Amino acid sequence: METEQRRLAVTPRGLEAELVVGAAPLAKLLAPAPRRLVVVKRFLENRLAVAGLVTIVIFYVVAALAPLVSRYDYDALQSGMRNTPPSAEHWLGTDRAGRDVYARLVKGGQVSLAAGFAAVVIVMTIGTSLGAAAGFFGGWVDAIIMRLTDILLSIPLILLLITAASLFRPSLRTTIIVIGVSSWPGAARLVRGQFLALKGQEYVTAARAIGAGPVRLMSRHLFPNALAVIIVEATLWLSYAILLEASLSYLGLGVQIPTPSWGNMLQDGQRELLYGAWWLTLFPGLAIFLTVLAFNLMGDGLRDALDPRHRRR
Amino acid sequence: MLAYMARRVLFLIPLLLGLSAIMFALVRAAPGDPVVAMMGPQAASNPGYVEQARENLGLNEPLPVQYAIWIGNLVQGDFGIAYTFNNKPVLTLIGERFWGTIQLQSLALFIGLAIAVPVGIISATRQYSTLDNTITVSSFIGLAVPNFWLALLLQIWLSVELGWLPTLSGGQDNVGWSERWKFFVMPVLVLALPNIAYFARFMRSSMLEVIHQDYVTTARAKGLTSRTVLYRHALRNALIPMITVVGLQLPRILSGAVIIEQIFAWPGLGGLAYDAIGRRDYPVILGLTMLTGAAVMVVNIVVDFVYVLADPRVSVS
Numbered sequence: 001m002e003t004e005q006r007r008l009a010v011t012p013r014g015l016e017a018e019l020v021v022g023a024a025p026l027a028k029l030l031a032p033a034p035r036r037l038v039v040v041k042r043f044l045e046n047r048l049a050v051a052g053l054v055t056i057v058i059f060y061v062v063a064a065l066a067p068l069v070s071r072y073d074y075d076a077l078q079s080g081m082r083n084t085p086p087s088a089e090h091w092l093g094t095d096r097a098g099r100d101v102y103a104r105l106v107k108g109g110q111v112s113l114a115a116g117f118a119a120v121v122i123v124m125t126i127g128t129s130l131g132a133a134a135g136f137f138g139g140w141v142d143a144i145i146m147r148l149t150d151i152l153l154s155i156p157l158i159l160l161l162i163t164a165a166s167l168f169r170p171s172l173r174t175t176i177i178v179i180g181v182s183s184w185p186g187a188a189r190l191v192r193g194q195f196l197a198l199k200g201q202e203y204v205t206a207a208r209a210i211g212a213g214p215v216r217l218m219s220r221h222l223f224p225n226a227l228a229v230i231i232v233e234a235t236l237w238l239s240y241a242i243l244l245e246a247s248l249s250y251l252g253l254g255v256q257i258p259t260p261s262w263g264n265m266l267q268d269g270q271r272e273l274l275y276g277a278w279w280l281t282l283f284p285g286l287a288i289f290l291t292v293l294a295f296n297l298m299g300d301g302l303r304d305a306l307d308p309r310h311r312r313r
Numbered sequence: 314m315l316a317y318m319a320r321r322v323l324f325l326i327p328l329l330l331g332l333s334a335i336m337f338a339l340v341r342a343a344p345g346d347p348v349v350a351m352m353g354p355q356a357a358s359n360p361g362y363v364e365q366a367r368e369n370l371g372l373n374e375p376l377p378v379q380y381a382i383w384i385g386n387l388v389q390g391d392f393g394i395a396y397t398f399n400n401k402p403v404l405t406l407i408g409e410r411f412w413g414t415i416q417l418q419s420l421a422l423f424i425g426l427a428i429a430v431p432v433g434i435i436s437a438t439r440q441y442s443t444l445d446n447t448i449t450v451s452s453f454i455g456l457a458v459p460n461f462w463l464a465l466l467l468q469i470w471l472s473v474e475l476g477w478l479p480t481l482s483g484g485q486d487n488v489g490w491s492e493r494w495k496f497f498v499m500p501v502l503v504l505a506l507p508n509i510a511y512f513a514r515f516m517r518s519s520m521l522e523v524i525h526q527d528y529v530t531t532a533r534a535k536g537l538t539s540r541t542v543l544y545r546h547a548l549r550n551a552l553i554p555m556i557t558v559v560g561l562q563l564p565r566i567l568s569g570a571v572i573i574e575q576i577f578a579w580p581g582l583g584g585l586a587y588d589a590i591g592r593r594d595y596p597v598i599l600g601l602t603m604l605t606g607a608a609v610m611v612v613n614i615v616v617d618f619v620y621v622l623a624d625p626r627v628s629v630s
Contacts, residue, residue, distance in 0.1 A: 048450070151331045154606040154613075156564045158571050159586055163336075163598065166590050167343045243459055247572055250461055251587075266462060273469050281469070285462030293457035300453075 042305040049301020055294035059287075063110040072100035074107035075258055083277045093279040095265075096272050105283055108260035113291070115176050115261065116242035122180025123241070124234050127187025132226075134188065135195025136218055146192070149185035157183060161244060165253040172261075175254040179244050183237070190233055194226040228306040235299035239292040246288050262288045314621070321614045325607070332606045333387070333599075337380050340595050347593040348372065351396040370396070387603065393596035395589075403600035406585065414574070414581035418566040420501050425508025426559070430552075432509070433516025437524060437551075438543065448513065455510025461572045464503045468576070471499060481578040500577045504570055508562070515558050520551040553624045560616030564609045 043049055062069055072090075081098035084090060092101035134145040152160070164178045198204060199222065207221050242262075248254030249263025257264055262284040269280025348366045349357040356362050367373050371382060386393060392403035436448045472480040478495050479485075485496040523529060524547055532542045567582070574583035582601065589597035621627050 048453075147328060147331065150328055150610070151335060151606070154328070154332060154564070154609040155336070155602055156567075156571075156605065159602065159605070162571065162587065162590055163339060163602075166593075167339070239457070246459055247461065251572065251575070266465070270465060273465065274473065278469060281462070281465050285459060285466070288459050288462065289457050292459070293453060296453055296457055 039305050043301055046301040046304060048297045049304075052294040052297030052301065055290060056298060059109060059291060059294070060113060062106060063113050066106045066110050070100065070103035070106050072103045074099065074103040074260060076100070076103075083272055083275060083280075085277075086279055092283050093277070095269065095280055096277075101265075101279060101283060104260040104265060105262075105287055108262050108265055108284065109287060111172065111255055111259060111261040112242055112245055112263070112288070115172060115179075115245045115255065116238050118176045119179040119183070119241040119245070120234055120237045122176070123183045123187055123237055124230065126180070127184035127233075128191050128230060130184070131188035131191030131193075132195055132218060132223065135192040136199065136214065136222065142192070145188065149188055152182070152185045157244075158247065161248060162251060162253055165248055170253050170256055172255045172259060175245055175248055178248075179241055183240070183244070187230075187233055187237065191226060191230060194229050195222055198222050198225050232299055232303045232306065235295055235302055239295035239299070242288065242291055242295070318614070318618060321617075325610055325614075328610055329603070329607055330384075333384060333603060334380070336599055336602045336606075337383065340598055341376060341379075343593055347396050347595055351592075351594075383599070392600040392603075395597050396594045397592045398589075398594065398597065403596050406597060407582065407600060407604065410580055410582050410585045413579060414566075414583065417497070417500055417574075417579060417581060418504065418570070420497065421504035421508055422559070422562060422566060424501065424505040425512050426555075428505075429509045429512030430516055430555075432513045434520055434543075434548065434551075436513065436517040437520035440521065445517075448517075452510040452514045455506050456514075458506065460503050460507060460570075461576060463506065464499065464573055464576045467499045467503065482580060483578055500570075500573055500579055503573055512555070512558065516551070516555065519554045520547065523547045523551040526550075550624075553620065556620055556623060557616055560612055563612045564605065567605050567608050 066074075076099060078094065078098035078100075081090075081094045083096055084094045084098075086093045090100050090102065092105060095101055095104070130145050134142040160182045161178055164182060165174065168174045168178070195218075204217065204221055207217060212221070245254055245261065246263035246266070249261045250267045252264075252267060255261035255264050257268060265284040266281060269277065269284070272280050346363075348363050348370070352362065352366060371379060374382070383393070390404075392407075394400050394402050395406055398406055432448055436445045439445050468480050472478045478498055482496050482500075485493050529542060529547055532546045533539070537545075570581075571583040571587050573579070574581045575587050578584070585597065586601050588594075589601065
């Protein structure tokens with residue numbers, strides 16, 4: 001049993017194993033106010049996590065204000081400005097069509113951050129629903145859902161993604177759907193583990209004894225208590241989703257030019273590398289790196305804040 | 314124990330059937346025509362040729378029949394012939410590329426473990442020290458770097474600017490190892506980095522968990538030196554969860570790093586998969602995913618089995 005729990009909880013690059021093994025972090029978000037404050041306080045004490053949160057907030061604000069923070073239009077072609085290095089006029093230089101890299105980076109951030117967010121919504125919706133059903137109902141429902149996750153997890157995710165992405169006309173929407181629909185098994189297994197652990201607790205038996213039906217049990221008693229784990233998982237998945245979007249777009253199977261995304265900016269700048277235009281590769285990659293790092297730090301801090309047992313180690 | 318293992322192995326049959334059905338449906342839902350990709354635009358402009366080729370490849374049969382034929386051949390070890398790649402048998406193609414991927418990935422795995430295990434131990438034994446904090450931050454950074462971006466930066470720096478290393482992998486078969494190792498440096502570095510970061514973090518938390526166990530305190534109370542306690546008592550148990558973590562890397566190892574092999578033009582399975590998908594070469598895509606999937610499922614069983622052997626506290630019930 002223990003081996004299985006450990007195995008199932010480790011998602012592609014995270015360290016989520018500890019979450020499932022052992023006691024579950026409980027209903028922090030529905031807890032009385034002082035309890036909630038403790039969680040907030042613990043989070044704020046973690047400097048790395050706060051740095052992650054601040055970075056993410058800044059990135060989202062800048063992306064939301066995209067037209068206001070750059071002097072140039074992201075799509076404006078300027079003749080005679082091909083591949084100019086960073087300067088006072090063009091902070092991060094221009095690309096091979098003379099477009100301002102900073103303007104494209106900000107616009108691309110809008111696209112990449114939104115794509116990551118939308119994909120994670122799909123991942124967590126499918127993952128939570130199927131995982132909850134599997135954990136709560138058990139039996140053949142559990143068997144079918146878990147075998148499906150076994151099958152999907154046996155194919156390396158990136159292989160599944162490029163196969164699926166190459167089937168449809170590549171676009172922002174296709175990218176989001178492909179990532180969302182292919183990546184849920186990890187989340188499903190995690191939520192299933194939580195529901196299985198919670199289902200056996202006395203307060204659930206008590207609620208059942210006073211006549212709570214499956215819907216009420218799941219929505220009022222199990223889901224709120226699994227929410228902390230789900231939120232941490234979603235935060236970590238935001239970083240994977242942004243990386244996956246970038247990978248697909250870099251391969252030309254994701255977001256298509258002229259719509260900029262960090263991934264397709266990397267693809268577009270790659271051929272200019274030979275002419276020494278390093279700024280076209282450096283900055284979009286740096287943006288992806290910082291975002292992924294920030295989400296990881298924040299997710300890790302959230303987990304520590306929500307689960308004191310984990311923090312002690 | 315044996316019965317449990319036998320059940321797990323028997324269970325592979327429905328799992329593999331499920332995998333084959335999903336992959337077949339996915340690949341065949343593709344709108345592009347493999348016949349056109351195979352014949353090239355010139356020959357494909359003649360509808361008679363295209364029709365003949367479709368007939369020869371069995372693509373005119375209804376899908377369920379095609380699926381049944383494919384599965385029937387698969388069971389007999391016949392993975393079919395590639396539509397492109399000079400129509401080589403799929404297994405030959407995979408065999409040609411297999412070693413390239415295994416060499417690259419096992420090197421990255423080995424280097425990852427060789428660095429991460431000691432680093433994780435040091436980090437755990439000096440928890441919250443400056444060294445530990447530096448290692449923790451570094452591993453977060455190592456995990457967040459998009460590896461294809463790192464590959465591009467290394468290419469521009471180490472091979473275009475400095476000229477120390479070859480940019481692409483072509484021609485590595487024609488030189489001896491005194492030259493050949495240069496082809497490995499960048500891809501191995503790029504692939505090992507996330508391994509180091511990931512394994513080190515896992516090793517640290519695994520070690521910390523063990524250090525706080527009662528039996529370690531007992532060993533200390535008996536008066537054993539901290540060195541003995543650490544290496545004889547703690548480390549051996551802390552290494553057990555690493556079996557699972559390393560096992561989990563195997564899908565990636567077996568399928569090859571699709572993007573990294575692509576960037577370095579490495580002659581491996583990842584590059585093969587990418588090319589095959591681009592050319593809509595169904596038999597190659599399906600052959601690769603089926604072999605990888607099967608290998609991953611088998612490895613999962615083996616990992617659980619080894620885990621039970623290594624840790625007597627775990628039972629299979």
